[in-house]
Amino acid sequence: MADRSEVGARLETVLREERGRLTAALVRILRDWDLAEELVQEAAVAALEHWPADGIPLNPAAWLMTAARRKAVDRLRRHARYRERMHELTRRATEMDTPIATGGPMDADDRLRLLFTCCHPALNREAQVALTLRTIGGLETVAVARAFLVPEATIAQRLVRAKRKIRDASIPYRVPDPAELPARLAEVLRVLYLIFNEGYLASAGETPERRDLARDAEWLTSLVARLMPDEPEVLGLLSLMRIHLARSDARFAPDGSLILLPDQDRSRWDMGAVREATVLLARAGRMGRPGSYQLQAAILSSHAMSPSWSATPWTEIVPLYDALHRIEPTPVVGLNRALAIAERDGPEPALAELEPLSERLDSYHLYHAARAELLRRLDRPDEAREADRRALTLTDNPAERRLLEDRLR
Amino acid sequence: MKYMMLIASNEDAGTTKTEAESQEVYRRIFEWWDANEKAGRIVGGHELEPSSTATTVRVDASGNATVTDGPFAEGKEMVGGYAILEVADLDEALALASSWPASDALEIRPIVTRG
Numbered sequence: 044m045a046d047r048s049e050v051g052a053r054l055e056t057v058l059r060e061e062r063g064r065l066t067a068a069l070v071r072i073l074r075d076w077d078l079a080e081e082l083v084q085e086a087a088v089a090a091l092e093h094w095p096a097d098g099i100p101l102n103p104a105a106w107l108m109t110a111a112r113r114k115a116v117d118r119l120r121r122h123a124r125y126r127e128r129m130h131e132l133t134r135r136a137t138e139m140d141t142p143i144a145t146g147g148p149m150d151a152d153d154r155l156r157l158l159f160t161c162c163h164p165a166l167n168r169e170a171q172v173a174l175t176l177r178t179i180g181g182l183e184t185v186a187v188a189r190a191f192l193v194p195e196a197t198i199a200q201r202l203v204r205a206k207r208k209i210r211d212a213s214i215p216y217r218v219p220d221p222a223e224l225p226a227r228l229a230e231v232l233r234v235l236y237l238i239f240n241e242g243y244l245a246s247a248g249e250t251p252e253r254r255d256l257a258r259d260a261e262w263l264t265s266l267v268a269r270l271m272p273d274e275p276e277v278l279g280l281l282s283l284m285r286i287h288l289a290r291s292d293a294r295f296a297p298d299g300s301l302i303l304l305p306d307q308d309r310s311r312w313d314m315g316a317v318r319e320a321t322v323l324l325a326r327a328g329r330m331g332r333p334g335s336y337q338l339q340a341a342i343l344s345s346h347a348m349s350p351s352w353s354a355t356p357w358t359e360i361v362p363l364y365d366a367l368h369r370i371e372p373t374p375v376v377g378l379n380r381a382l383a384i385a386e387r388d389g390p391e392p393a394l395a396e397l398e399p400l401s402e403r404l405d406s407y408h409l410y411h412a413a414r415a416e417l418l419r420r421l422d423r424p425d426e427a428r429e430a431d432r433r434a435l436t437l438t439d440n441p442a443e444r445r446l447l448e449d450r451l452r
Numbered sequence: 453m454k455y456m457m458l459i460a461s462n463e464d465a466g467t468t469k470t471e472a473e474s475q476e477v478y479r480r481i482f483e484w485w486d487a488n489e490k491a492g493r494i495v496g497g498h499e500l501e502p503s504s505t506a507t508t509v510r511v512d513a514s515g516n517a518t519v520t521d522g523p524f525a526e527g528k529e530m531v532g533g534y535a536i537l538e539v540a541d542l543d544e545a546l547a548l549a550s551s552w553p554a555s556d557a558l559e560i561r562p563i564v565t566r567g
Contacts, residue, residue: 163542164546165542165546211562212542212560212561212562213453213540213541213542213562214541214542214543215540215541215542215543217543219543223543223547
């Protein structure tokens, strides 16, 4: 016998971890996304019926897989045209149930395939994000909706449309060929990083579901890292996320206002986590294929390993920005590079680096905020105030607004 | 799986090309088309006359037809041809479209099969 509420709580945890695996294994054989999700749901309902009386099974995930598979057979038996898939389901019974227990390679492939489908470039970004969180991340539709501050019906509709397109346009379930892999993996990592940033940039006052997105993205990225251990950019992104998360406690004051890096209380950083992430990054580096995420993580690691803001190794950081700017010559990278140059060489050369970016970053609040800072250091207070005012008109983020308003006081 | 690949071009861009340049573009397209037709990936299709030759017929709910000069929608990119593809899945269709040997926009749509 098991307590009903204990069963409920346990089931929720198991589903959170295993929904992606269960769905992926079923989708692969059934080629029907909705059916696979329904079966997982039905297996969960069956668990709520059986576990209180029979006790929680030793391997709850394997139990759910078996239940879902049996239900699939029941359903398919009624449809003659599914006979072939039904046979496959029966034939693969052992194979399907065991990897759940052992974390074997087949199941790994299934989830990877499904992830590449979720992040297929033929789907729009919102659909990619919702599908990834719902299907691989195991989040309920309502949780995805709360995280993205949109009505549940909107997310539900995005999911329906995306799944319909996957089915009707025959978007395949497969890990892309080596030739396509770099571009397709980059797309997956962009989706994961976007999810991370949505959560990481959310302020303390926002819904917990929104802030949890950062942890969700980290979990998904660690999953990809386990499934593709030889891809240095995956490890780079994971390291980047982990260093960010290690410092997250120090980013907000008790009143919810944002604390910038120079003013953060470094004793509140989780240095164990920073060191582990840096070791991970070094492993990625040894693979000899540098990339944008690895460089960003290296910059972050230099900051995080420094005992104080004044001890920041700018001579180490500027070359990392130079390399990043070569790979990714975007104005935002240019802005951050200029700020590092300001610390190494002073505000004047940095201001000169900002000049060519003025047109493209005119509507970006951080550009004006950074300019204001440099102008203040050059003792040009009037121009600084004007730049701060411009920045204020361009951001809605409450924490950032408060910081700018303080400066203007 | 059958898809229709609509090929849309910026018609104005064509007018700035020299005769030799457009011949070279056509040569590459014919070569590409032949190779994919032989491989069984293209099972039909045609090039269309420019949109200046298009006529649109609109039939309303009560069955009245009106005829107007020009394509559905005026825009920069105009459909200039189509191909019917026979490939395994969208990835193959996208790979094929990505290898199109001229600077155009290609829209891939699954063809509805009933039965």
